[in-house]
Amino acid sequence: MRANLRQYAAALRLLLVMTVLLGVVYPLAVTAVAQVPGLKAKADGSLVHNAPGALLGSSLIGQSYVDKHGNPLVQYFQSRPSAAGAGYDPTASSASNLGPESIVDVLPDPKVKGDTGKQSLLTLVCSRSKAIGALEKVDGMRPFCTPSGVGAVLAVFHQGPGYAGAVTRAVSVNEACPATPFLSTYEGAAVECGKPGEDYSKGQIVPVHGSFAGTPAVPADAVTASASGLDPEISPAYAALQVARVAAARGTPVVAVRALVQAHTAGRDLGFIGEPRVNVLALNMDLDKRYPYRTR
């Protein structure tokens, strides 16, 4: 018993000694080294200021370029969708965590005031793609999306058990009534619109690929949330898509904006580490400096 107690006392004393060494001396020593010029700016968060000296943010952390209503500001390159808080909130870094078969929405109930329902990942992707397509004046269509910009998903009811037999009923679960469903009939049954609150779990959930083939005009990173929700960068493809719109908004030749994007594009390190990328804040700041935006 006494030997045991001695062991616990030794454990506690060792923990204290180690805590001083590893928990106080070590982080402070690293912090001290980080005060060296060259390291200090980075250790402080790679902060960026505007010309009068006010803090704009960090070059490592992405920002939203939207107006009060959440609509994209046309004069700026847009960042990726973000699941961090209300969007690009560094106090709530997060991914969406929605899975690859998250395809059925919870439709908002019109009887409940302010109910927004819950959108599936598929509908989020489809609606973003449609909105970006409209903004950039390209086709926002993708596979498994309806022209209305939600996931093209049916609940299919069969005559027999085990999803066997003739189809008796089909419901487009993500298109709330009174919408016209993306398909008029499915295997002989008329397709209905979805009614909020109705239970379709007895039906077989069937995503419908549709006729879309080839590569969507809106790139993948533009329609997906990043891992941190603070992604400072976009793909060169998404930047290229936005060039015409930004150039038009600023009354600048497209070639000039394209050249600026090129200048802010980083390739893979050593040719094989990471992916090509464009830092959105750096690009937008440079744009403001060279081609200031004037509201017309």
Add this chain to the structure above:
Amino acid sequence: MSASTLAGVAFAASIAVAVMAAYRPLGDYMARIFTSTHHTRIEKAVYKTVGIDPDADQTWGTYLRSVLAFSGVSVLALYGLLRVQSHLGHPYAVPAMGPSQSFNTAVSFVTNTNWQSYSGESALGYTAQAVGLAVQNFLSAAVGIAVAIALVRGFQRSRTERLGNFWVDLVRCTLRLLLPLSFLIAVVFVAAGEIQNLHAYRSATGLAGGSQTIPGGPVASQEAIKQLGTNGGGFFNANSAHPFENPTVWTNWIAIFLEIVIPFSLCRTFGKMVGDKRQGLAIAAVMGLLLVTTTGLLVGAQLAHHGTVPTAIGSASEGVETRFGVPDSSVFASTTTATSTGAVNSFHDSYTSLGGAVTLFNMMLGEVAPGGTGSGLYGMLVLAVLSVFIAGLMVGRTPEYLGKKIGRREVTFASLYILATPAIVLIGTAVAMALPGERASMLNSGAHGMSEVLYAFTSAGNNNGSAFAGISVNTTWYNTALGLAMMLGRFLPMVFVLGLAGSLARQHPVPASDGTLPTHRLLFIGFLTGVTVIVVALTYFPALALGPLAEGLH
């Protein structure tokens, strides 16, 4: 192959080459640490302050009691620190942490799991992070290595009850290995852009006029040991995806390298200590074979982006950072689940079904390919003991491994070791799925929801700490249940490992004969790989079939 795929292959290959280059010098250095008779001046001072006799050799029972005493005291101290952290004075307001979450977090960091049911940037102050969590990042890694070294001494020594001194192993591992390396890495990380300050959070007005709060903190110093010690508990909620925690494509490379370099090099330490380096190389080869295979499968599954939403997107880019891209993120996902790290630079919940299944499978291997610091080596050695036993049964000879007979006592310990973690994982998952309130914590429904719960218990029971993060686990039930799973999943296996070590050390060595199975040849490497995969497949196949396989194959 696309440019992205080719770059991904080169990325993984370059890390493999770097680990191979470090294998020998780092492994030999660690062997010197644990066999040297010399105490440095600082170490002597530590032993004197603490009141430990550094030259006392411990029996397996005493070694185990020291491990448990130290870990127990650590859990209590960390729990206390988390409970009072809101009163410790911070440059910003820090909320109090409740009892069940404090218990969960304390156990999580002491067991090298680093499961996080909180969000670092809003729930913790700098004191709790640096003085509490980062300290356990060092110590839990060192405890794992110490236990592995004790098992190696069981093979190395004969006719003795003594396995070395836990306190000395712990102190040396920390002061001679983890601390100096972490310091160097932390400085490199600062140079890359990871933050290292004690500032208050700053408010900024963005270019478009929106407001943003820029966090601070001693991140680089914590990040270095988080990766090196296969801990994985992020300073921020987004973990290694956060631009302040993993800012560049090359810090991502370093982070992956750090996760696997100690677990692999410990095989060399093992070979050197038992006096036959080929034995270490054989174990490392099995780990490497499994890791390369699962990494290939995972990267392949993510690039093929099978499934409804990935097809609609045209890529598995949901929950992936632009700078890392899909291939490098998948390599990280593979090494973090194959070691006990559990850090994430992309979010596994949004992975393709089959990609998600590979991350689960990696953890279900019991974290042996290459596993956590120390825990990977002792896990693989237990599987080697089992393999030798099975091979012995096949040819009808008394099995032996490294000159030690594998008798009833040894096989009993090995079997208990192998049964402990699956029992915790499967019982925990079953109970959670049976309770309606706990089922409701799933973010996704159906098979994917089942995967979320299975992933949580697999991650906790195997001390990984990564998550299918959609599930809401900050409830009293999950905090307690997963806390218990982490505790049992860490310490039960350690009991059996040290028991096995004690029983091996006691034996007289048997000279190798014609009937001895050579355990450094290709035949054994293949056999051990097979046993590892079959044990896991038999144990977990039904659960996998209900979750990711049902989702991916429907």
